Amino acid sequence: MAYYRTPSDVTALPAWQALNKHRQAMQNFSMREAFNTDPQRFSQFTLSSAGLFLDYSKNLITTETRDLLVSLAGEVGLQAP
Numbered sequence: 001m002a003y004y005r006t007p008s009d010v011t012a013l014p015a016w017q018a019l020n021k022h023r024q025a026m027q028n029f030s031m032r033e034a035f036n037t038d039p040q041r042f043s044q045f046t047l048s049s050a051g052l053f054l055d056y057s058k059n060l061i062t063t064e065t066r067d068l069l070v071s072l073a074g075e076v077g078l079q080a081p
Contacts, residue, residue, distance in 0.1 A: 015072035022068055029060050
């Protein structure tokens with residue numbers, strides 16, 4: 001089982017650098033446009049498990065954002081079992 005390990009400087013990790021670059025590219029993100037151009041946005045950014053429902057479709061996130069966050073989690077040892 002992998003346990004979380006704190007890197008000495010998370011901002012030095014490649015995944016963090018990629019997220020920072022992505023954040024800059026997202027400066028003009030429009031939630032209205034995201035919903036208008038992607039009819040699957042709600043289903044792509046919702047989760048349901050054990051009676052809990054999480055809707056994160058109304059957050060400033062894209063599939064690229066999610067992929068980059070998963071990469072960062074992997075680099076610091078936060079991987080699913």
